Amino acid sequence: MRFHRFFIPQPISIGESVVIRDADLLHQWQRVFRYRSGREVILFDGSGYDYRSVIEKISKSEAELKVLKMDKAASPLKAITLYLSLLKKNNFELVLEKGTEIGISAFVPVQSDRSEKKGFNIARCRKIIKEAAEQSGRGILPALSEKEELSTIIERAEIPLLAFDSAGKTFDSSQFKNFGALGVLIGPEGGWSDGELELFKKKNVEIQSLGPLTLRAETAAIVGTFSLLIDK
Numbered sequence: 001m002r003f004h005r006f007f008i009p010q011p012i013s014i015g016e017s018v019v020i021r022d023a024d025l026l027h028q029w030q031r032v033f034r035y036r037s038g039r040e041v042i043l044f045d046g047s048g049y050d051y052r053s054v055i056e057k058i059s060k061s062e063a064e065l066k067v068l069k070m071d072k073a074a075s076p077l078k079a080i081t082l083y084l085s086l087l088k089k090n091n092f093e094l095v096l097e098k099g100t101e102i103g104i105s106a107f108v109p110v111q112s113d114r115s116e117k118k119g120f121n122i123a124r125c126r127k128i129i130k131e132a133a134e135q136s137g138r139g140i141l142p143a144l145s146e147k148e149e150l151s152t153i154i155e156r157a158e159i160p161l162l163a164f165d166s167a168g169k170t171f172d173s174s175q176f177k178n179f180g181a182l183g184v185l186i187g188p189e190g191g192w193s194d195g196e197l198e199l200f201k202k203k204n205v206e207i208q209s210l211g212p213l214t215l216r217a218e219t220a221a222i223v224g225t226f227s228l229l230i231d232k
Contacts, residue, residue: 073139076103100132168207
């Protein structure tokens with residue numbers, strides 16, 4: 001039997017009871033899933049573990065669950081930080097959702113020269129990430145930071161950076177297979193500007209191309225990072 005997974009932003013311990021007072025979650029459990037006492041679910045708190053739990057009491061105001069079993073949850077194969085230029089709302093949110101599913105460790109929105117969008121709804125985006133983690137089986141939610149300027153990212157980066165652009169050399173994921181952590185830079189709908197490409201070259205940021213076809217920014221983000229994640 002498959003159990004639904006739910007992220008709970010509070011510490012969970014084996015053998016202990018968990019009390020939940022999140023009104024939205026309680027409504028979902030009672031009105032959507034029709035959960036009652038005795039129902040088992042999977043809870044996770046972002047620590048990397050799944051906790052199989054049974055609902056002992058449930059009402060409109062709170063639910064009490066007993067934790068029965070702890071298991072190691074799925075975790076990304078590599079620590080990939082995606083520096084994603086601000087895209088149109090639906091495209092940006094699509095990358096957050098699919099990026100969470102494939103194993104990206106962190107998302108950093110980037111204000112680049114050709115970004116059509118200037119901001120994003122961080123609360124909504126965190127909700128999308130949470131739901132994607134619940135669905136995909138991830139035990140640790142990817143981090144989502146506030147928007148940053150591209151120049152600031154490059155100056156402060158503590159991990160190697162790779163930028164995707166059609167002007168780069170042919171992408172070779174095996175080149176990065178031994179990297180424990182890597183930052184991937186994805187440009188906006190209009191691509192990186194000439195000035196940004198010059199900045200990459202000046203700061204020795206690797207520039208590679210995903211092939212002769214012109215990919216949408218959201219496609220490049222998912223395809224490029226997934227290739228890096230699966231190359232052991």
